[in-house]
Amino acid sequence: MPLTTTGELITRAATARSAVASFNVITLEHVEAVIAGAESVPAPVVLQVSENAVMFHGGQLFPLARAAVAAAELAAVPVALHLDHVQSETLLHQAAEAGFSSVMYDAARLPYAENLAATRAAVDRAHSQGLWIEAELGQIGGKNGRPPLDAHAPGARTDPDEARAFVADSGVDALAVAIGSAHAMTTRTATLDHALLKQLSAALDVPLVLHGSSGVPDGELTAAVAGGITKVNIGTALNIALTGAIREFLADRPEAVDPRGYLTVAREAMTRAVARTLQTLGATTA
Template sequence: MLTTTSALVTAAHDAHTGVAAFNVIAIEHAEAVAVAAEATGLPAILQISENAARHHGDVAPLAAAAAAIARASSAALSLHLDHVEDAALLFRTAECGASSVMFDASRRSDEDNVRATREAADWAHEHGLYIEAELGEIGGKKGSAHTPGVRTDPQQAREFVEATGVDALAVAVGSTHAMTDRTAQVDLDLVARISAAVPVPLVLHGSSGVPADLLAAAVRAGMTKINFGTMLNVAFTGAVRAALAASPDAHDPRPYLAQARTAVAEVAADCLRTVSGGNQ
C-alpha cells in the first residue's frame, strides 16, 4: 500500500529503530523493493533522485510506476524525491505522488542554504509534505559540497533545524556516496551526540558503503532513515552481466532483467532486516 514517508519515519523514530530507503532508477528497482518488503514484513521508502528524473527526461513516468507498485503491494511503501536542487522539481513533489522530498541546498553558502531550505520547508508544509534537508556534506559527490572527511557539528545541526523547520536531517558522520565496498567507518559517538542535540529524525546517506553491523549500530545510536543506492545497482548490473555472459546471443531483455530484479530484492531484504534490528 502507498503510505507516507512521515508515517514510516515517525514510527521508526518513536520505536528507536530504522527504516530503509532505496533509490529507484528503473521499474525493476521498485518491484524488487516491494518484493523484499513483502518477504520481510517491513516497510520501505522508494526514492527517486533528481539525477534519476533527469535520466528519464521527466520524473512523472518513473514516479507513476513506483506509486502504482506501492499501491498494489501488501507492504507499507512510501514515495520520496531525493537530492532535489531544482525548485521546479521540488514544486512537483505532490503532483508526482510523493509524500516527501529531500531538498538539497548544501552546495550553497551556509546562509543561502538556511534561507533556501526555510523557503522550501515552508512550501512543503503548506502542501502537507514531509521535508528532509542536509547540513554537513556527505562525501562522494562532485563539487565543493559532499567532501569526504566532513563531519556535522551537533550544535550547528540543532541550529539549522531550528532555523529551517525541516522534518528530518541528513548528516555527515563518515559515510560516502557511491562506494562499492563496505569499508566506511561511521562515527557512532558523533551519531549519538547529534541525535541528542537534534529533535528530528536523522538520515544516513551513502549507506551502501557501511558494513551491516555498523549500520545496525548506527541505528541504535540514533540514525533513523537509512538510504541505499549503489549496492542495489551493483547487484543489478552484476546479475545482468552474469546472465549475458551465460547467454551471449540473448536479445530479449526480460530474462536478464528478471534476474537483476531478483538480485536486487535479495540485497534489499538484507538491508531491511539490518536497519530494523534483524528480527524479521
C-alpha cells in the same frame, strides 16, 4: 494497500527505535524489486527517486512516479514515495501531485546563509503542500574563507551546534548528517563516527538520516540505528546487484537479446539485496 507517508513510517520507526530503509529507484525493475524484497521480510519501505534519476528519464518526473505509485498501491506492505536530492524548483512544485509525501531538498552546496534561506523557502513551500522535508548538513563553509564542504567529502562531519541552529532556523522535519559515509561507494568499508552520532542525536529533536549507506558494513549500520539514525538511504547496493546479475547472465549467454531474461535475474538480485538490508536493520511491519 494505499500509499503511506514517509513521515508516518519515520514516526513509527522512531517509536520502535528502529529505522526505515529508503531505496533509490531508477527503473520499474528497481521499484518491483524493492517492493518484493520488503514483502518477503515483511517490512515497510520507502521508494526514493533522485533528481538524477529524473534527469535520466528526460527530466520528466511523472512517468516513473506514476509507475511507483501504481506498484505501491498493489503492495502487501506499507510503501511511501520520497523525492531525493532536489535542487530544481520545478520538481519541488511537482512532488505532491506526483504522489510523493516527502522531499529531500539539497542546498548544501551554498554558503551557510544562502543554504539556510533556500532551505527555509523550500520548507515553507513543502509544508504548504503537506510534504515532509529533509535537508542535509555537512561542514559549513565561511570559516577562514573556506567554501562549504560537501557532506560526503572525505572528512566531512556535521557539527552538533551548527546542526541545532540549522534545524531550528530552517524548520526541516529531518536532517541527513555527515558521520563518515559517502555516496556511490562500491565497497562496504565506511567507518562511522558513532561518538559524533551520539552528540547529534542528543542535540537534535528531528529524525536523523544516513546517506550513502551502501558503503556501510552491517555492524556499522546496526550501531548507527541504535545510535539514533531513523532513515537509511540505499542506492548503489541495488545497482551493484543489478549490474552483477546482468553481467553474469550475458557472459553465460552471449547470444541473448531478449531483455526479459537478464532483467528478471537482475530484479531477483535486487530483491535479495533489499531483503538483506531490511533484515540487517531489523525492520518489520510490527
